[in-house]
Amino acid sequence: MSSQTLFKFESQKVAKPYFVFALMLFVGQILFGLIMGLQYIIGDFLFPLLPFNVARMVHTNLLIVWLLFGFMGAAYYLIPEEADRELHSPKLAILMFWVFAAAGVLTILGYLFVPYATLAEMTGNNILATMGREFLEQPLPTKVGIVVVALAFLYNVGMTVLKGRKTAVNVVLMTGLIGLALLFLFAFYNPENLSRDKYYWWYVVHLWVEGVWELIMASILAYVLIKITGVDREVVEKWLYVIVALALISGILGTGHHYFWIGAPGVWLWVGSIFSTLEPLPFFVMVLFAFNMINRRRREHPNKAAAMWAMGTAVMAFLGAGVWGFLHTLAPVNYYTHGAQITAAHGHMAFYGAYAMIVMCIISYAMPKLRGIGEAPSNKAQIMELWGFWLMTISMVFITLFLTGAGVVEVWLRRLPESGAAMSFMDTQDQLMLFYWLRLISGVGFLIGLICYLLSFKKSLQTAADDRPVPLPAETA
Amino acid sequence: MSETFTKGMARNIYYGGSLFFILVFLALAYHTEKTIPERTNADQLTEAVIRGKHIYESNNCSGCHSLLGEGAYFAPELGNVFHRRGGEAGFKYFLPAWMKAQPTGVPGRRQMPQFNLTDQQLSDLTEFLEWTAKINTNDWPPNIEG
Numbered sequence: 001m002s003s004q005t006l007f008k009f010e011s012q013k014v015a016k017p018y019f020v021f022a023l024m025l026f027v028g029q030i031l032f033g034l035i036m037g038l039q040y041i042i043g044d045f046l047f048p049l050l051p052f053n054v055a056r057m058v059h060t061n062l063l064i065v066w067l068l069f070g071f072m073g074a075a076y077y078l079i080p081e082e083a084d085r086e087l088h089s090p091k092l093a094i095l096m097f098w099v100f101a102a103a104g105v106l107t108i109l110g111y112l113f114v115p116y117a118t119l120a121e122m123t124g125n126n127i128l129a130t131m132g133r134e135f136l137e138q139p140l141p142t143k144v145g146i147v148v149v150a151l152a153f154l155y156n157v158g159m160t161v162l163k164g165r166k167t168a169v170n171v172v173l174m175t176g177l178i179g180l181a182l183l184f185l186f187a188f189y190n191p192e193n194l195s196r197d198k199y200y201w202w203y204v205v206h207l208w209v210e211g212v213w214e215l216i217m218a219s220i221l222a223y224v225l226i227k228i229t230g231v232d233r234e235v236v237e238k239w240l241y242v243i244v245a246l247a248l249i250s251g252i253l254g255t256g257h258h259y260f261w262i263g264a265p266g267v268w269l270w271v272g273s274i275f276s277t278l279e280p281l282p283f284f285v286m287v288l289f290a291f292n293m294i295n296r297r298r299r300e301h302p303n304k305a306a307a308m309w310a311m312g313t314a315v316m317a318f319l320g321a322g323v324w325g326f327l328h329t330l331a332p333v334n335y336y337t338h339g340a341q342i343t344a345a346h347g348h349m350a351f352y353g354a355y356a357m358i359v360m361c362i363i364s365y366a367m368p369k370l371r372g373i374g375e376a377p378s379n380k381a382q383i384m385e386l387w388g389f390w391l392m393t394i395s396m397v398f399i400t401l402f403l404t405g406a407g408v409v410e411v412w413l414r415r416l417p418e419s420g421a422a423m424s425f426m427d428t429q430d431q432l433m434l435f436y437w438l439r440l441i442s443g444v445g446f447l448i449g450l451i452c453y454l455l456s457f458k459k460s461l462q463t464a465a466d467d468r469p470v471p472l473p474a475e476t477a
Numbered sequence: 478m479s480e481t482f483t484k485g486m487a488r489n490i491y492y493g494g495s496l497f498f499i500l501v502f503l504a505l506a507y508h509t510e511k512t513i514p515e516r517t518n519a520d521q522l523t524e525a526v527i528r529g530k531h532i533y534e535s536n537n538c539s540g541c542h543s544l545l546g547e548g549a550y551f552a553p554e555l556g557n558v559f560h561r562r563g564g565e566a567g568f569k570y571f572l573p574a575w576m577k578a579q580p581t582g583v584p585g586r587r588q589m590p591q592f593n594l595t596d597q598q599l600s601d602l603t604e605f606l607e608w609t610a611k612i613n614t615n616d617w618p619p620n621i622e623g
């Protein structure tokens with residue numbers, strides 16, 4: 001099959017390097033996760049070669065960066081098709097790919113091989129201090145690089161939409177991407193007052209994952225569902241607007257669930273509790289949306305794996321963000337659980353379910369086309385992909401359950417008793433080792449799932465060759 | 478979804494609702510800004526405290542520790558370490574001694590690196606953690622262990 005019939009515009013091809021690189025970084029993220037999983041148990045593992053904080057920066061920053069690569073790839077793939085025209089500048093997209101990839105690799109190498117304080121000094125942190133805050137550890141030049149790449153990217157896809165057809169899918173996606181870039185600017189604002197610093201730090205972190213990223217997730221989901229189910233666009237887009245309306249109406253004031261104990265005023269105890277209680281709603285509607293559209297499908301799309309990712313991301317995002325988020329979001333509960341293993345449990349399932357899985361969903365849909373394999377990979381390759389899906393997803397469920405167990409015991413021993421009776425931090429950790437072992441084993445399961453998933457790409461090449469229909473003599477002539 | 482609820486209506490709720498809550502959010506930010514100085518004893522936010530925060534960040538302490546419950550969960554909460562380790566009388570001796578004694582080298586135990594900070598930097602860090610411990614956090618953490 002020629003690529004012309006597989007996707008409409010030649011320029012959609014620029015998505016491919018973004019997807020491939022995203023998955024490479026994903027592997028790195030998991031390897032460093034496993035190292036930390038072991039450091040949690042054997043405290044001096046790899047010390048002082050690789051202190052825990054360095055491994056953690058690599059783990060979380062690789063996560064953010066591979067998701068950004070995934071979002072950009074998704075936009076480059078679906079925006080030309082939605083706008084019904086070629087991408088404004090494929091050359092700029094490829095150039096930005098290399099700029100972002102180089103900045104990413106250099107930053108990780110900097111973390112690994114230069115002591116953090118030296119890195120800070122070398123990169124101008126004494127002039128404009130932005131480093132050393134969770135998730136925003138990147139040196140100043142990297143942060144500037146991210147802004148440059150984001151601007152070029154927004155210009156590129158923005159021009160495409162402006163000159164082309166405007167659909168709910170590409171308008172919501174653009175809004176989400178612009179919001180992502182604008183909110184990132186708060187990364188450059190680091191007030192001297194710690195409470196104020198924390199207050200605006202959440203404008204990046206919370207308003208990303210419980211705000212504009214939900215717009216990105218919902219629009220990618222809507223796009224894939226339109227493609228694989230053939231359901232009328234009007235219906236899909238109505239759902240899309242409902243989801244993003246619920247997301248912002250609950251999520252903006254929901255930021256208050258981070259303002260309980262950082263020095264912000266008491267009004268946030270109420271505002272944060274009430275509005276964040278509504279935050280599971282958009283995720284719940286996404287579950288209804290995915291299942292409804294797939295049940296009402298008008299065509300049998302051969303890519304079953306992509307449909308599985310679409311349903312899977314909705315369900316897992318609802319569990320991780322919605323259920324596990326609600327678990328600790330009310331101020332009287334959060335008073336005891338704040339900053340303990342329950343937070344880590346929730347963070348893992350929410351990030352995986354909502355954002356890692358939506359990226360794998362669009363990759364599953366688009367990659368067979370981008371690679372010229374066909375509408376879908378062969379059956380054998382899809383089965384392999386589904387092995388990856390289930391192993392990763394089930395492992396993540398177990399990681400979450402074991403961390404939740406650890407968190408409950410941690411709260412029980414360290415937080416609930418009065419001063420004097422409460423166990424110290426380090427003694428409490430010793431009591432949690434069983435949970436940490438089980439989490440580590442589940443993490444190995446996750447890695448095996450990831451390997452299956454990656455092997456499915458290789459399999460689709462081999463089997464695509466085997467399954468190729470034998471050409472009729474008339475065609476070969 | 479029923480036919481009486483149209484895509485246009487959903488879109489209007491999205492735009493109208495978002496705009497409304499953004500405005501409420503900004504009003505609450507204004508209110509927060511007004512109260513932060515008092516709740517954080519901004520009059521005691523000295524140059525030393527500011528330098529201390531910078532040292533905390535430049536050494537990525539938040540990669541292992543939580544501070545007011547945010548950061549990592551690998552090592553003790555530092556928002557109230559001032560109260561836990563000596564308070565007014567003792568913390569200024571505890572912190573420099575602690576920092577200089579790292580890493581403990583106890584086999585199998587979680588390790589904290591040696592940061593080789595100067596006496597001035599250690600004193601700034603002490604001031605920062607003392608100021609932080611006095612922020613009005615609505616009575617968090619629940620007890621001295623953080």
Ligand code: HEM
Pocket residue numbers: 134209210257258276277279280317320321322324325326327328329330334337338339340343346347348350351354355546547548
């Ligand atoms: C996909 C969406 C979401 C993602 C990716 C996500 C991720 C995270 C992460 C990584 C943290 C830890 C932040 C830190 O390091 O301090 C966190 C904290 C938190 N999340 Fe979410 N979250 C999502 C949705 C939600 C929802 C819908 C709720 C509420 C219903 C929620 C409630 C909370 C709360 C209360 C905390 C603070 C925990 C603490 O006090 O330590 N999250 N989230």
Ligand code: HEM
Pocket residue numbers: 030033034035036037040056059060063343344347348351352356439440442443444446447548549550551
């Ligand atoms: C597969 C094995 C994995 C292991 C063993 C692992 C382990 C860890 C550890 C030990 C931390 C640091 C917790 C702390 O601060 O003390 C962490 C943080 C984090 N990891 Fe993982 N991880 C794994 C996979 C993942 C995956 C697949 C994702 C998301 C797609 C993820 C997202 C995160 C996030 C968002 C944080 C920050 C959490 C927070 O601040 O609350 N990890 N991980």
Ligand SMILES: [Fe+2]
Pocket residue numbers: 206210254255257258
């Ligand atoms: Fe949040």
